[in-house]
Amino acid sequence: MFAPRPDIRPATVEVFVEGRPVLVPEGASAAAAVLLAGLPAIRETPVGGAPRLPYCMMGICFDCLAEIDGVANRQACMVTVEPGMRIAAQRGARQARPGTAPEVAA
Ligand code: FES
Structure with missing residues:
Protein backbone atom coordinates (compact mmCIF):
# COMPACT_ATOMS: atom_id res chain seq x y z
CA MET A 1 0.00 0.00 0.00
CA PHE A 2 2.43 2.67 1.19
CA ALA A 3 6.13 2.11 0.88
CA PRO A 4 8.93 4.48 1.77
CA ARG A 5 10.89 5.83 -1.17
CA PRO A 6 14.16 3.91 -1.24
CA ASP A 7 16.11 7.06 -2.17
CA ILE A 8 14.92 9.01 0.89
CA ARG A 9 16.02 7.76 4.28
CA PRO A 10 14.47 9.47 7.30
CA ALA A 11 16.77 11.00 9.85
CA THR A 12 17.24 8.82 12.87
CA VAL A 13 17.77 9.53 16.54
CA GLU A 14 19.71 7.27 18.89
CA VAL A 15 17.97 6.54 22.19
CA PHE A 16 18.65 3.96 24.89
CA VAL A 17 15.97 1.46 25.84
CA GLU A 18 16.90 -0.51 28.95
CA GLY A 19 20.47 0.61 28.25
CA ARG A 20 20.51 -0.72 24.67
CA PRO A 21 21.04 1.76 21.81
CA VAL A 22 18.13 1.91 19.38
CA LEU A 23 17.88 3.99 16.21
CA VAL A 24 14.42 5.53 15.84
CA PRO A 25 13.05 7.76 13.07
CA GLU A 26 13.14 11.42 14.04
CA GLY A 27 9.75 12.51 15.38
CA ALA A 28 8.76 9.01 16.55
CA SER A 29 7.48 8.38 20.04
CA ALA A 30 9.35 6.77 22.91
CA ALA A 31 6.78 3.95 22.69
CA ALA A 32 7.88 3.30 19.11
CA ALA A 33 11.45 3.02 20.39
CA VAL A 34 10.29 0.49 22.97
CA LEU A 35 8.63 -1.61 20.26
CA LEU A 36 11.66 -1.34 17.98
CA ALA A 37 13.86 -2.54 20.85
CA GLY A 38 11.90 -5.80 20.92
CA LEU A 39 11.45 -5.97 24.68
CA PRO A 40 8.97 -8.48 26.10
CA ALA A 41 7.48 -5.74 28.34
CA ILE A 42 8.09 -2.13 29.36
CA ARG A 43 6.08 -2.25 32.54
CA GLU A 44 4.40 -4.65 34.91
CA THR A 45 1.00 -4.03 36.44
CA PRO A 46 1.22 -2.97 40.10
CA MET A 57 -0.20 4.47 20.79
CA MET A 58 -2.56 7.38 21.45
CA GLY A 59 -2.65 7.98 25.20
CA ILE A 60 -5.65 5.85 26.13
CA CYS A 61 -4.51 2.51 27.56
CA PHE A 62 -1.55 3.53 29.77
CA ASP A 63 0.22 0.27 28.91
CA CYS A 64 3.24 2.29 27.83
CA LEU A 65 4.07 3.80 31.24
CA ALA A 66 7.84 3.96 31.51
CA GLU A 67 10.65 5.79 33.18
CA ILE A 68 11.97 8.34 30.70
CA ASP A 69 15.12 10.29 31.52
CA GLY A 70 14.67 9.40 35.19
CA VAL A 71 11.01 10.43 35.44
CA ALA A 72 8.61 7.57 36.18
CA ASN A 73 4.98 7.16 35.05
CA ARG A 74 5.43 8.83 31.66
CA GLN A 75 3.22 7.74 28.80
CA ALA A 76 5.86 6.77 26.26
CA CYS A 77 3.45 7.11 23.35
CA MET A 78 2.98 10.81 24.18
CA VAL A 79 6.71 11.62 24.32
CA THR A 80 8.75 12.39 21.20
CA VAL A 81 12.22 10.88 21.15
CA GLU A 82 15.23 13.12 21.61
CA PRO A 83 18.88 12.21 21.05
CA GLY A 84 20.29 10.31 24.02
CA MET A 85 16.89 9.78 25.68
CA ARG A 86 16.93 6.98 28.25
CA ILE A 87 13.83 4.82 28.47
CA ALA A 88 13.63 2.25 31.24
CA ALA A 89 11.09 -0.34 32.25
CA GLN A 90 8.77 0.38 35.12
CA ARG A 91 7.93 -2.41 37.53
CA GLY A 92 5.06 -2.08 39.94
CA ALA A 93 3.68 1.19 41.26
CA ARG A 94 5.94 4.19 41.60
CA GLN A 95 6.06 6.31 44.70
CA ALA A 96 5.56 10.05 44.54
CA ARG A 97 8.81 11.95 44.87
CA PRO A 98 9.35 13.35 48.37
CA GLY A 99 7.70 16.72 48.72
CA THR A 100 5.43 16.32 45.69
CA ALA A 101 2.50 14.43 47.28
CA PRO A 102 -0.44 16.63 48.27
CA GLU A 103 -1.10 17.06 51.98
CA VAL A 104 -4.15 15.16 53.20
CA ALA A 105 -6.23 16.88 55.89
CA ALA A 106 -7.02 14.69 58.89
S1 FES B 1 0.25 3.04 24.27
FE1 FES B 1 -1.70 3.35 25.16
S2 FES B 1 -1.42 5.09 26.42
FE2 FES B 1 0.48 4.82 25.45
Missing part, protein backbone atom coordinates in the same frame (compact mmCIF):
# COMPACT_ATOMS: atom_id res chain seq x y z
CA VAL A 47 -1.18 -5.61 41.44
CA GLY A 48 -0.70 -8.74 39.36
CA GLY A 49 2.72 -8.10 37.84
CA ALA A 50 1.39 -8.75 34.32
CA PRO A 51 3.76 -7.66 31.53
CA ARG A 52 2.66 -4.77 29.29
CA LEU A 53 3.84 -3.17 26.05
CA PRO A 54 2.53 -0.05 24.28
CA TYR A 55 -0.84 -0.90 22.77
CA CYS A 56 -3.03 2.00 21.64
Whole structure:
Protein backbone atom coordinates (compact mmCIF):
# COMPACT_ATOMS: atom_id res chain seq x y z
CA MET A 1 0.00 0.00 0.00
CA PHE A 2 2.43 2.67 1.19
CA ALA A 3 6.13 2.11 0.88
CA PRO A 4 8.93 4.48 1.77
CA ARG A 5 10.89 5.83 -1.17
CA PRO A 6 14.16 3.91 -1.24
CA ASP A 7 16.11 7.06 -2.17
CA ILE A 8 14.92 9.01 0.89
CA ARG A 9 16.02 7.76 4.28
CA PRO A 10 14.47 9.47 7.30
CA ALA A 11 16.77 11.00 9.85
CA THR A 12 17.24 8.82 12.87
CA VAL A 13 17.77 9.53 16.54
CA GLU A 14 19.71 7.27 18.89
CA VAL A 15 17.97 6.54 22.19
CA PHE A 16 18.65 3.96 24.89
CA VAL A 17 15.97 1.46 25.84
CA GLU A 18 16.90 -0.51 28.95
CA GLY A 19 20.47 0.61 28.25
CA ARG A 20 20.51 -0.72 24.67
CA PRO A 21 21.04 1.76 21.81
CA VAL A 22 18.13 1.91 19.38
CA LEU A 23 17.88 3.99 16.21
CA VAL A 24 14.42 5.53 15.84
CA PRO A 25 13.05 7.76 13.07
CA GLU A 26 13.14 11.42 14.04
CA GLY A 27 9.75 12.51 15.38
CA ALA A 28 8.76 9.01 16.55
CA SER A 29 7.48 8.38 20.04
CA ALA A 30 9.35 6.77 22.91
CA ALA A 31 6.78 3.95 22.69
CA ALA A 32 7.88 3.30 19.11
CA ALA A 33 11.45 3.02 20.39
CA VAL A 34 10.29 0.49 22.97
CA LEU A 35 8.63 -1.61 20.26
CA LEU A 36 11.66 -1.34 17.98
CA ALA A 37 13.86 -2.54 20.85
CA GLY A 38 11.90 -5.80 20.92
CA LEU A 39 11.45 -5.97 24.68
CA PRO A 40 8.97 -8.48 26.10
CA ALA A 41 7.48 -5.74 28.34
CA ILE A 42 8.09 -2.13 29.36
CA ARG A 43 6.08 -2.25 32.54
CA GLU A 44 4.40 -4.65 34.91
CA THR A 45 1.00 -4.03 36.44
CA PRO A 46 1.22 -2.97 40.10
CA VAL A 47 -1.18 -5.61 41.44
CA GLY A 48 -0.70 -8.74 39.36
CA GLY A 49 2.72 -8.10 37.84
CA ALA A 50 1.39 -8.75 34.32
CA PRO A 51 3.76 -7.66 31.53
CA ARG A 52 2.66 -4.77 29.29
CA LEU A 53 3.84 -3.17 26.05
CA PRO A 54 2.53 -0.05 24.28
CA TYR A 55 -0.84 -0.90 22.77
CA CYS A 56 -3.03 2.00 21.64
CA MET A 57 -0.20 4.47 20.79
CA MET A 58 -2.56 7.38 21.45
CA GLY A 59 -2.65 7.98 25.20
CA ILE A 60 -5.65 5.85 26.13
CA CYS A 61 -4.51 2.51 27.56
CA PHE A 62 -1.55 3.53 29.77
CA ASP A 63 0.22 0.27 28.91
CA CYS A 64 3.24 2.29 27.83
CA LEU A 65 4.07 3.80 31.24
CA ALA A 66 7.84 3.96 31.51
CA GLU A 67 10.65 5.79 33.18
CA ILE A 68 11.97 8.34 30.70
CA ASP A 69 15.12 10.29 31.52
CA GLY A 70 14.67 9.40 35.19
CA VAL A 71 11.01 10.43 35.44
CA ALA A 72 8.61 7.57 36.18
CA ASN A 73 4.98 7.16 35.05
CA ARG A 74 5.43 8.83 31.66
CA GLN A 75 3.22 7.74 28.80
CA ALA A 76 5.86 6.77 26.26
CA CYS A 77 3.45 7.11 23.35
CA MET A 78 2.98 10.81 24.18
CA VAL A 79 6.71 11.62 24.32
CA THR A 80 8.75 12.39 21.20
CA VAL A 81 12.22 10.88 21.15
CA GLU A 82 15.23 13.12 21.61
CA PRO A 83 18.88 12.21 21.05
CA GLY A 84 20.29 10.31 24.02
CA MET A 85 16.89 9.78 25.68
CA ARG A 86 16.93 6.98 28.25
CA ILE A 87 13.83 4.82 28.47
CA ALA A 88 13.63 2.25 31.24
CA ALA A 89 11.09 -0.34 32.25
CA GLN A 90 8.77 0.38 35.12
CA ARG A 91 7.93 -2.41 37.53
CA GLY A 92 5.06 -2.08 39.94
CA ALA A 93 3.68 1.19 41.26
CA ARG A 94 5.94 4.19 41.60
CA GLN A 95 6.06 6.31 44.70
CA ALA A 96 5.56 10.05 44.54
CA ARG A 97 8.81 11.95 44.87
CA PRO A 98 9.35 13.35 48.37
CA GLY A 99 7.70 16.72 48.72
CA THR A 100 5.43 16.32 45.69
CA ALA A 101 2.50 14.43 47.28
CA PRO A 102 -0.44 16.63 48.27
CA GLU A 103 -1.10 17.06 51.98
CA VAL A 104 -4.15 15.16 53.20
CA ALA A 105 -6.23 16.88 55.89
CA ALA A 106 -7.02 14.69 58.89
S1 FES B 1 0.25 3.04 24.27
FE1 FES B 1 -1.70 3.35 25.16
S2 FES B 1 -1.42 5.09 26.42
FE2 FES B 1 0.48 4.82 25.45
